[in-house]
Amino acid sequence: MSAPQIVVHRDKELMAEAAAARLITKIVDAQAARGSASVVLTGGRNGNGLLAALAGAPARDAVDWARLDLWWGDERFLPEGDPERNVTQARAALLDAVPLDPARVHPMPASGGVYGSDADAAAAAYASSLAGAARPEDHGAVPVFDVLLLGVGPDTHVASLFPEHPGVRETERMVVGVHGAPKPPPTRVSLTLPAIRAAREVWLLAAGADKASAVTIALSGAGEIQAPAAGARGRARTLWLLDRAAASGLPAQLYPPASA
Numbered sequence: 001m002s003a004p005q006i007v008v009h010r011d012k013e014l015m016a017e018a019a020a021a022r023l024i025t026k027i028v029d030a031q032a033a034r035g036s037a038s039v040v041l042t043g044g045r046n047g048n049g050l051l052a053a054l055a056g057a058p059a060r061d062a063v064d065w066a067r068l069d070l071w072w073g074d075e076r077f078l079p080e081g082d083p084e085r086n087v088t089q090a091r092a093a094l095l096d097a098v099p100l101d102p103a104r105v106h107p108m109p110a111s112g113g114v115y116g117s118d119a120d121a122a123a124a125a126y127a128s129s130l131a132g133a134a135r136p137e138d139h140g141a142v143p144v145f146d147v148l149l150l151g152v153g154p155d156t157h158v159a160s161l162f163p164e165h166p167g168v169r170e171t172e173r174m175v176v177g178v179h180g181a182p183k184p185p186p187t188r189v190s191l192t193l194p195a196i197r198a199a200r201e202v203w204l205l206a207a208g209a210d211k212a213s214a215v216t217i218a219l220s221g222a223g224e225i226q227a228p229a230a231g232a233r234g235r236a237r238t239l240w241l242l243d244r245a246a247a248s249g250l251p252a253q254l255y256p257p258a259s260a
């Protein structure tokens with residue numbers, strides 16, 4: 001697993017713009033190298049902020065949107081179309097504005113659909129979708145994602161893996177149902193740390209002073225059960241994209257000077 005790299009940006013707007021530019025480049029490179037790219041999206045303000053910045057990026061259409069596979073790291077287990085669902089917010093921020101191949105966009109199941117109110121069944125179905133998309137060269141139960149995006153909660157949660165909760169302790173399954181989540185809504189579906197760690201690159205996004213302690217804890221050697229963000233590592237790269245406020249608790253020698 002790769003040691004975390006840290007990049008600090010002047011503010012959250014610049015962080016979103018820079019992360020969007022970085023993601024465009026990563027997707028374009030992956031498509032040039034392998035003919036397609038695979039990205040896992042995250043919910044929350046920073047995740048959606050990145051998507052909105054991407055929607056407005058001049059280089060946006062350097063991406064071949066029809067050859068991009070989109071998955072989700074977690075989802076709020078709510079009815080289809082609920083404004084609180086991560087996919088609903090992602091569509092509004094970017095997805096509805098670009099010519100994706102709908103067959104390559106993989107939202108997590110909604111409640112009230114074929115799985116009713118059974119988040120565990122929905123999780124198992126998503127795990128099957130991931131397994132079905134994994135190629136022999138991926139050597140695992142999920143495709144090797146080029147970039148897996150994660151927001152970071154003030155309690156160091158990532159996706160819907162919360163400190164000391166069952167989901168963060170999962171070592172076998174790739175996707176779990178989450179019950180009693182501290183962040184509403186209480187019922188969710190989430191990738192587990194083994195699934196997250198299958199990604200080539202994991203990018204963690206955190207902006208704002210309310211994230212400073214979570215960032216410091218996660219980057220100071222805390223265990224992944226107490227600090228799930230600490231366990232979010234990519235096979236080739238782990239990148240923390242921060243603004244100055246979120247980085248304010250880190251020893252200055254831990255990261256290069258903030259970008260302009």
Ligand SMILES: O=C(O)[C@H](O)[C@@H](O)[C@H](O)[C@H](O)COP(=O)(O)O
Pocket residue numbers: 042043044045046047074075076086150151152153157158159160183
């Ligand atoms: O479903 C969710 O709520 C997100 O996936 C969650 O993991 C989010 O990324 C963090 O809570 C950070 O959210 P903010 O970026 O809004 O602080």
